[in-house]
Amino acid sequence: MLATLPTVAFIPMLVEVGGVMAYGDGFAYATITPKPVGGSSSGRYDAVSREHWVQYKLSDRQGLRVGRMTLPFGLRIADHTAPTREDFGFGSFDQRYALGWDLLTDDVAVSVAAFGGSRLDSLDERGAAASVTYMFPSRLAIGASLLGADAVASARVAGSLFARWRVWGSTYALAEVAGQQRSTKGADASMVEAATLLRAGWFPLESMDVFAQVGGRRIQGAYEATKLRYMVGTDWKVLPWVELSPAYVFDENVEAGPSHQLLAQMHVFW
Numbered sequence: 001m002l003a004t005l006p007t008v009a010f011i012p013m014l015v016e017v018g019g020v021m022a023y024g025d026g027f028a029y030a031t032i033t034p035k036p037v038g039g040s041s042s043g044r045y046d047a048v049s050r051e052h053w054v055q056y057k058l059s060d061r062q063g064l065r066v067g068r069m070t071l072p073f074g075l076r077i078a079d080h081t082a083p084t085r086e087d088f089g090f091g092s093f094d095q096r097y098a099l100g101w102d103l104l105t106d107d108v109a110v111s112v113a114a115f116g117g118s119r120l121d122s123l124d125e126r127g128a129a130a131s132v133t134y135m136f137p138s139r140l141a142i143g144a145s146l147l148g149a150d151a152v153a154s155a156r157v158a159g160s161l162f163a164r165w166r167v168w169g170s171t172y173a174l175a176e177v178a179g180q181q182r183s184t185k186g187a188d189a190s191m192v193e194a195a196t197l198l199r200a201g202w203f204p205l206e207s208m209d210v211f212a213q214v215g216g217r218r219i220q221g222a223y224e225a226t227k228l229r230y231m232v233g234t235d236w237k238v239l240p241w242v243e244l245s246p247a248y249v250f251d252e253n254v255e256a257g258p259s260h261q262l263l264a265q266m267h268v269f270w
Contacts, residue, residue, distance in 0.1 A: 015033065015034055016031050016032070016033040016050070017031065017032050017033075018030065018031035018032075018051075019031075025056055025057040026054065026055070026056055026057075027054065027055040027056075027057070027063075028053070028054045028055070029051065029052070029053055029054075029055075030049060030051065030052035030053075031049055031050050031051050031052065032047055032048070032049050033047070033048055033049070033050050034046070034047060034048075035047075035048045035093060048093070049068065050068070050092070050093060050095050051067070051068055051069055051070070051095055052067050052068050053065045053066060053067025053068060053069050054066060054067060061103060061104055061105055062101070062102060062103040062104070063101075063102055064099070064100070064101055065098075065099070065100040065101075065102065066098070066099050066100070067097065067098075068095050068096065068097050068098075069095055069096070069098055069100060069113070070090075070095050071089075071090070071095075071096055071098065071113055071115060071129045071147070072100070072111035072112070072113055072129055072130065072131035072145065073088070073090065073129050073131055073145045073147055073158070073160060074090075074131070074143075074145050074160035074162050074176050074178055075160075075162045075164075075174060075176045075197065076090075077174070085178060085195050085217075086217075087180075087193060087195075087217065088158055088178065088180055088193075088195070089125075096113075096115040096116070097115060097116050098113040098114060098115035098116070099113065099114050099115075100112065100113035100114075101113075106135075106137075107134060107135055108132065108133065108134055108135070109131075109132070109133040109135065109143075110130075110131070110132050110133075111130065111131050112128070112129070112130045113128065113129050113130075114127075114128045115127060115128070115129065115149075124151050124152050125149045125150070125151040126149065126150060126151070127147065127148045127149030127150055128147070128148060128149075129145065129146070129147040129148075130145065130146055130147075131143060131144070131145040131146075131160075132144055132145075138166065139165070139166050140163065140164070140165050140166070141163065141164045141165075142161075142162070142163045143161075143162050143163070144159070144160065144161050144162075145158075145159065145160040145162070145178075146158070146159050146160075147159070147180075152185075153184065153185055153186075154182055154183060154184050154185060155182070155183050155185065156180055156181060156182040156183065157180065157181055158178065158179065158180035158181075159178065159179055159180075160176060160177070160178035160179075161176070161177050161178075162174075162175065162176040162177075162178075163175050163176075167200075170202055170203040170204070171200070171201065171202045171203075172200070172201050172202075172203075173198075173199065173200050173201075174197065174198070174199040174201075174213075175197065175198050175199070176195075176196065176197045177194070177195075177196050178194070178195045178196070179192070179193065179194045179195070180192075180193050181193075191219060191220070191222075192219070192220040193217060193218070193219045193220070194217065194218050194220075195215070195216070195217040195218075196215060196216055196217075197213065197214075197215040198213060198214055198215070199211055199212070199213035199214075200212055200213070205236075207236060207237040207238070208234060208235070208236040208237070209234060209235040209236075210233075210234045211231075211232070211233060211234070211235075212230075212231070212232045213230075213231050213232075214228065214229070214230050214231075215228070215229050215231075216228040216229065223254060224254050224255045225254070225255060226253075226254045227251070227252070227253050227254075228251070228252040228253075229249065229250070229251050229252075230249070230250045230251075230252075231247055231248070231249045231250075232247065232248050233245060233246060233247025233248065233263070234246060234247070240269075241268060241269045242266065242267070242268055242269075243266070243267040243268075243269070244265070244266055244267075245263070245265035245266070245267060246262075246263065246264050246265065247262075247263045247265065248260070248261075248262055248263075249261050249262075249263060
């Protein structure tokens with residue numbers, strides 16, 4: 001039996017240029033990013049803007065935004081979308097055109113957005129999303145999100161319960177349980193999906209996060225689509241504009257089988 005040799009690949013994860021502008025109670029933000037055309041192996045890219053919106057401050061604690069933005073739903077961390085909520089529409093290029101309202105007080109954070117279709121991916125889905133987080137001072141934050149959407153061929157509703165907990169000293173934990181039901185119009189058919197994430201971490205230095213996490217998704221009646229991802233790694237900001245993120249990832253995919261990879265990531269912020 002011949003052994004399969006490991007392969008080494010260089011993957012530019014995301015190159016993005018952004019800018020901000022503020023005047024009085026107004027604020028504008030925009031980015032531009034190369035997006036692969038026809039898959040990451042095609043070698044062709046389009047220039048797209050993942051986010052571009054303007055905000056008007058109604059007060060020191062609340063504001064209105066309009067433009068293309070990330071919808072308020074559940075935990076929003078960089079390594080979270082792929083293993084747990086990739087089918088919920090929260091990937092790297094899954095922002096939506098929306099009108100949003102944000103409120104932040106000492107105890108509560110509230111975000112509400114009504115969204116429409118996206119010209120980047122030709123989605124015709126329209127709906128609303130809301131997320132509420134209650135914060136216990138310096139120790140615990142718990143929250144809930146709800147999303148409802150309607151499209152020409154389908155409709156869906158999704159929900160999430162999540163928590164951020166400072167356990168002891170410089171240790172922390174993140175957890176989320178999310179689910180959605182997607183119904184096909186004109187047919188007595190629906191898909192129910194659940195996704196979870198659990199992450200434990202430690203800051204040995206103020207600039208270094210060492211963590212371990214497990215995430216997965218399950219579709220009712222489709223056991224072959226079950227996915228689990230185990231990950232250990234660190235995010236170390238060695239300079240204010242350079243972050244090193246080595247990690248080991250082990251994926252269990254019922255349909256495709258197990259796989260693992262070592263990641264040597266470098267993130268540059270300029």
